[in-house]
Amino acid sequence: MSDIDKFSSILKQGNVSVTKPRIAIFQTLQSLTEPVKSGEIARLTPSVDRASVYRALELFATLGITNTVVRGWTPLTELSEPFRAHHHHITCVNCGKSESIEDPTLEDVLFLIAHRRGYQLKEHNAELTGLCADCQKLSQI
Secondary structure, eight states, rough: OOHHHHHHHHHHHHHHOOOEEEEHHHHHHHSSSBOOOOHHHHHOOOTTOHHEEEEHHHHHHHTTTTTEETTEEEEEEEEEESSSSEEEEEEEEETOOOOEOOHHHHHHHHHHHHHHOOOOOOOOOOOOEEOHHHHHHHHHH
């Protein structure tokens, strides 16, 4: 099943129409490699008016199509599973550089922590911050 088919199926299960603007916004999200601000998604989807982009992004979040990643005080949007592999991010507090982390060890530790406390982990979000290698070098000068 293609991503567009999965997307359409999720919308239909939510009793929501599959429209050209929603497909255009979804395709913009597919083209992104990192989470971005809603305004950037609107800018990258010029065929859809800004208000419709914001409404669609709220709908996508409600239906689980997107995830919100918060960096500092800024909410960013990215596609969620099943459209992207499960991952986390690490962001440099100095320059803002960000990288995706797909690490089974991290996943194992999170499940273990939940289990030790008597929880069955359903979902999680781990965002890490620190100094990237370049900024560490600069701070040593």
